[in-house]
Amino acid sequence: METYLPLTVKLFGASCIIIALSVMFYILDKRTTFKNLSHSYKQIIIGVLFGAAAIFSTEFGVDIGGATANCRDAAALSAGLLFGPQAGIIAGLIGGVERYLAAAWGVGEYSKLACSLSTVLAGFFAGFLRKYMFDNKKPTVVFAFSTGAIMEVIHMTVIFLTKLSDPVKAFHIVKICSMPMMLVNGLSVMLSTLAITLLAKRKKTGKEKKERSISQLFQTPLLAVIVLSFILSTTFTYFVQTSYSLNYAKETLEVNIKDIISGAEKYPDKINEIADRHIGKSGFVFIADSNGKIVSNSTEFNNKDLNATLKGIESARPDTVFNGEINGESYICEYTRLINPKVTIATVLPSEEVYSERDDMSYVNTHVEILIFAALFTVIYFIVKEIVVKKIRLINKDLGRIINGDLETKIDVYSSSEFASLSNDINSTINTLKQYIAEAAGRIDKELAFAKNIQHSALPNIFPNRPDFDIYATMDTAKEVGGDFYDFYMNHSKKLNLLIADVSGKGIPAAMFMMRAKSELKGFAELDIPIDEVFTNANEGLCEGNDAGMFVTAWQAQVNLENGAVDFTNAGHNPPVIKRAGEPFTYLKSKAGLVLAGMEGFKYKKQSFQLEPGDIIFLYTDGVTEATDKNNDLFGEERLLDTLNNAEFDTMQDICRIVKEAVDEFVGDSPQFDDITMLAFKYIGTEPIPSIESEKASIDDIPKVTEFVETELEKYGCDIKTINSINIVIDEIYSNISKFAYGENGGPVKVQVHKKKSHNSIELIFTDEGRPYNPLMKSDPNITLSAQEREIGGLGIFMVKKIMDEIKYEYIGGKNILTMEKKI
Amino acid sequence: MTVNTIKNAGAITIEISGRIDTTTAPQLEKEVNDNIAGVSELIFDFKDVAYISSAGLRVLLTAQKVMNQQGKMKIVNVSKDIMEIFDITGFADIMDIQRS
Missing domain, CATH: 3.30.450.20 (PAS domain)
Incomplete structure (x- = not known):
């Protein structure tokens, strides 16, 4: 042992370079622009520098009986384990080739083949371990040391194998070199790893401890068992041989x-x-x-x-x-x-x-056992990884896809009964989940459709057929329910209220707020207070409890149908379009007040203008002007004016249809983002309708009434056929009223006739005060029966229905009002 | 409305001009009733009829029912407009009607 110590100390000179290089590259890669280099460049630079460290180790190695002890292998190992397989292989090749050539200038000729081969091998070995065993992460210090030590055992084995012809000398060299080489290389790799680990830990302080993977958890006990087995078997062999x-x-x-x-x-x-x-x-x-x-x-x-x-x-x-x-x-x-x-x-x-x-055998045994146990460790590690860890990762990967929303992913790991059962369980869980989601989605769809129904039925969708005005409105919601709405109604002073509005946002919240806004506005408008006060009051109501911070833009007018005077208030809504008789459509410039529900205490202003018979007001929401095509261009106010001015229309329904068609054509296949809502109103005015009245209805009045109507119809240039048809209708209805509406004493009847400008048709109105009778309820006679079977009577109303294009019956204020229309 | 009845052996022709409506129909009904007894052929000449209302149609139907028992009935010289009324009321199917 005493010979090892100075040798080891001397060898550590070179190992310091390896440690320094590892620290340097770690810091470069984490904290400087070096990290921005491409992976291949980095690997080449690291590989070359560690190769240089390997050369240094060779040149400053310690000669022991013809062999050179050094930490060259540690350079290749550190590069491969700490920085990447490519760096390790490059460093190994550089170190190995140089070691082979170095024999020429006096570095250990004896083991040049073995040493250069081992260094190349070390590069590949480290690269392999990093890639397949350590999952491209740096190893722990224990594994770093083991790798270095085992590499040297391999190195020694290679010396033996290349010198089989001279085993005594080879054995001698191995005996001297083995321990210091294992120590030096093991420690070099270990210290490099330790330095980097410490640096990495310092950077991560404060962060919670990283969870370890199964293979990492498995490594340590496996290593302990292998090392214990190794010590036991070596000790046992040693004692047996001693004895x-x-x-x-x-x-x-x-x-x-x-x-x-x-x-x-x-x-x-x-x-x-x-x-x-x-x-x-x-x-x-x-x-x-x-x-x-x-x-x-x-x-x-x-x-x-x-x-x-x-x-x-x-x-x-x-x-x-x-x-x-x-x-x-x-x-x-x-x-x-x-x-x-x-x-x-x-x-x-x-x-x-x-x-x-005994000593010789122990040496050989120890080396062989180290190799066997190292191989055993590696094999067991890979088997576990292959059987368990890889499959778990596969499942985890699929689970990741499922978590990201791809519920169609199937877990398909059936390599063992446990994994098969796990896969099946996960798959069936996902299926159940999918079923629940589908059910929930179906329920929501149903409820949304229901909500849409409620919302649409809250808007007036029956458009009165009136002589004094024509009105039509449409609403196409972008989502199932939207925040747009329109409204029109008469208040008590017979002013026609016209409203268009747009609630901020979309969907259920907007729809709910829309219902609130609609009833607030209508509630105040029906009180016959001025329109500006309607808005001021409605604003107070809407501001209350508006925690969601929603708001409404609205434009509402009150039209006096008798004289065409209009009062209106604008709460931040798009300007309406006005057409004066004989002029093109133009935007009605007006001062816009604050949006409704925007701020408590806001006072709205009333503005006024005068409508002449024939004038048109077109109201719309930004869904029209801000409809977007596939190039993200807006439909815009210019295009709306052009569309209106080029439109050929008779009725307000035509206007709404034409604008909607123009918007649809402009948008093309792009999705509809916003509700599209329009209201068109035409003021016709209230000229009195010509009429003839009788205090006591009698069939004797018929010639007089017929003559009156004929005179009126001739004014409109009606042809004789139309006049004859209308005469038949007068004959039928008037005689019916005369005979059946009243009892013995008889009663009054009024006949009105005029041409409806908006519909280009003749309207004929009968009003009597007799008993309520709806002629439309009378069933039609069977006109296919033979002459003998046919009843006399019942034909009159049937003929009227055939002659006129539209018939409406109302019973209002004790009066039967029968309104009939015939196109001319 | 004016009515002119021409008798010729067992056949009679009733020429009508003007409007057949609630007020005039009773006059036509009386004319038919006065002349229909024993007649084997009844002809209504509609050459100058302006229009006919349901009251007039009723007279025609009553006459048709009688004539079904004792001979035949014809309506001639019916204008296009009047024909429309016969068509929509189904009279065209049960009566012998000739267009002008």
Whole structure:
């Protein structure tokens, strides 16, 4: 051992370079721009520099009997284990090739092949371990040391294998180099790893301890078991061989003693000659006389005192093996005392000779065992990794996909019954989950559709057929339910309220807020208070409990249908479009107030303008102007004006349809982002409808009524056929009222006729105050019966229905009102 | 409405002009009833009829039912507009109607 220490210390000079390089590259890669280099470049630079460290180790190695002890392998190992397989292989190749060539300038010629091969091997070995065993992470210090030590065992084995023709010298070299090389290389790699580990830990302080992987957890006990097995088997072999060697020595000593005794019995005088022999290779015999003086032929010890020469003999019993010492060297000895001649015969064998075979065998055994156990460790490690860890990773990877939302992923690991059951369990769990999700989605869809239904039915969707105005509105929601809405209704002072509004946001929350806004506005508007006060009051209501911070833009007008005067208030809504009779559509410039629910206490302003018969107001939400095509261009206010001005329309329904078509065409396949809501209103005015009345309905009035209607119809240029048809209708309805509406005393009837401008049709209205009677409820006669079977009567209403295009019956305020329309 | 009845042996032709409606239908009904006894052929000439309402149709139907028992009935010189009324009421199917 005492020879190892200075050797080891000397070798550490080179290992310091390896440690320094490891620290340097670690810091470069973590804290400087070096990390931005491509992986290959980094590997090459690291590989080359560690190769240089390997060369340094070679040149400053320590020559031991023709072989060079050094830490060259540690350079390749550190590069490979700590920085990557490619770096390790490059460093190994550089170090190995240089070691081979270095023999030319005097570096250990004897083992040049073995040493260069080992270094190359070290590079590959480290790369392999890093990639396949340590999952491209640096190893722990224990594994770093083991790798270094085992590499040197391999190195020694390679020396042996390349020098099989000269095993004695090879063995000699191995015996000297083995321990220091294992220590130096193991420690070098270990210290490099330790330095980096410490640096990494310092950086990570404060972070919670990283969980270790199964293979890491498995490594340590496996290593402990392997090391324990190794120590046990080595110790056992050592003791067996020691005992065997002792036994062998004892037999040798005893055989010689017996031989000398039997010789002495025959020739007592010649005992010295008999005893002058070699025992084993370098053992010999002492003969001492009765005074204990050595008398045998061995000149060196002649005449000396046996007890003084062979230390240990005094306390030893005769005929037993004992450990003696001659000139400070250890011997295995046995002695016996003879009576005739009276002498002491002591046989000795040097301990070194006795144990040399044991020591040699131990060396070989230890090396072989290290290799076997290292291989065993690696194989067991890989088997576990292959059977368990890899499969778990596979499952984890699929689970990761599932967690990221891909519920179609199937776990497909059936390599063992445990994994098969795990896979099946996970798959069935996911299936159940999928089922629940589908059910929940279905429920939500149903509820959304229901909500949409409620929302749509809250908006007026029956458009009154009125002589004094024409109105139409549409709403297309982007999601199932939206935040847009429109409204129109008469308040008590017979002003027509027109409203368009847009709630911030979309979906259920917007729809709920929309319902609130709608009822607030309508509630106040029906109180017949000015429109600005309607908004101011509604704003107060909407601000209350508006924790969600929603708001509404709204534009509402109150139209006096009798004179066309309009009052309106704008709460941050898009400007409406107005068309004056005979002029193009233009935006109505107005001052916009704050959005509703925006701020408590806001006072809205009323603005006014005058409508003339024929004027049109077009209201819309930003869903129209901000509809986007695939290039993200907006439909825009210009395009809306162009569309309206180029539209060929008769009714307000036409306008809404044309605008919607234009928006749809513009948007193309792009998704609809916002609700699209429109309301078109045309003011026609309330000229009194021409009428003829009778206090007491009678069929005798019919010619008079017919004449009145004919006169009116001729004003509109109606043809004779239309006039005749209308006359039939008058005849049928008037005679019905005369005969059936009242009892004996009769009652009043009024007939009105006019042309509806908005629909280009003739409207005929009968009003009586008789008993409620809806002629539309009367079933049609069967007109397929034969003349004999057919009933007389019932044909009148049937003919009216056939002649007129539209018939509506209302019973309002005790009056039967029958309104009929015929297109002309 | 004016009505003119031409008798010719067992056949009579009733020429009508103007409107057949609630007020005039009773006049036509009376004309038919006065002349229909023993007639084997009844012809209505609609050459100058402007329109006919359900009251007029009722007179025609009543006459048709009588004539079914004792002979035949015809409506001639029916204008396009009047024909429409006969068509929509199904009268075209049960009466012998000739277009003008």
